[in-house]
Amino acid sequence: MRYGRAMTSTYAVLSEGLEKHFGAVHALRGLDLAVARGTVCGVLGPNGAGKTTAIRLLTTLLRPDAGSARIAGYDLVREAAAVRTRIGVTGQYASVDGDLSGRQNLRLFARLHRVRGPAERAGELLDRFGLTESADRPVSTYSGGMRRRIDLAASLIRRPEVLFLDEPTTGLDPASRNLIWDAVRDLTADGTTVLLTTQYLEEADQLADDIALVDRGRVAHTGSPAELKGLIGAHVEVVVAHPDVMVRAAGVLDQLTGGQPSFDHDRNAVGAVTRDATLTLPRLVRELDAAGVPLLDASLRPPTLDDVFLRLTEDLGQKETAA
Incomplete structure (x- = not known):
């Protein structure tokens, strides 16, 4: 060239x-x-x-x-x-x-x-x-x-x-x-x-x-580091007081994040990934409260380069195997 x-x-x-x-x-x-x-x-x-x-x-x-x-x-x-x-x-x-x-x-x-x-x-x-x-x-x-x-x-x-x-x-x-x-x-x-x-x-x-x-x-x-992190998205997790409201909590997370919620039944926790940079922890708590979901804990963790590295290399490995 x-x-x-x-x-x-x-x-x-x-x-x-x-x-x-x-x-x-x-x-x-x-x-x-x-x-x-x-x-x-x-x-x-x-x-x-x-x-x-x-x-x-x-x-x-x-x-x-x-x-x-x-x-x-x-x-x-x-x-x-x-x-x-x-x-x-x-x-x-x-x-x-x-x-x-x-x-x-x-x-x-x-x-x-x-x-x-x-x-x-x-x-x-x-x-x-x-x-x-x-x-x-x-x-x-x-x-x-x-x-x-x-x-x-x-x-x-x-x-x-x-x-x-x-x-x-x-x-x-x-x-x-x-x-x-x-x-x-x-x-x-x-x-x-x-x-x-x-x-x-x-x-x-x-x-x-x-x-x-x-x-x-x-x-x-x-x-850039920020652009690569944007490919992964932030991780949202809520821990609810009762297992019978986990599905309700998952519905709120689905609306807020657009991501597929995951369940940890041992901890009564529901998680999801969001690429919405405007989502804040106070907004998350307000929406869950309005939906009648009693919380024990809630977190919104921005992605790290470790997350990017692990996710992207894992995806590449799966593509290579499929090919």
């Missing part, structure tokens, strides 16, 4: 029909992806969906068997060298040398990438990631969170246009994770495009402007 100038100026990452086979295993089966410049795209999917293979392809570590892509405006295959000068990569494992100090690592990366003023650039990044006090200690003495921060700093030595983060906060405590999140927000505020794979759905919800749900080597769904 030949991308027009308007497309490549709008999107930092553009791929169409990317395929990768490892023998009989089809890791990618036609990956289509478009990531707008200066945004965070969260790539989610179950284990084995093709996320890491996609990252390795888009960072030129693998060549696609079919399809095309442009990164920061450059062709992934024909202009791979130009792509590599414009990207940064932080993988699942640290790329820095544990025997060197944080400062020595960053200076080494700066010299390898021929960055002007390597000492100054190293100092800037150490300060940015709160590592100045530990800058001259061997990285082998760093905590897990500090190691991830120095690794991320190393990937930013060249001020990349596009940063690929492959599960950057795996195994980190909440405080260290928040530091990485703040760094990602600062990067996008400065205009960097971030492609993020993560196993933490809360992380994608916090950081991503858009999400690509990958399953079986393809992008199955895309949209």
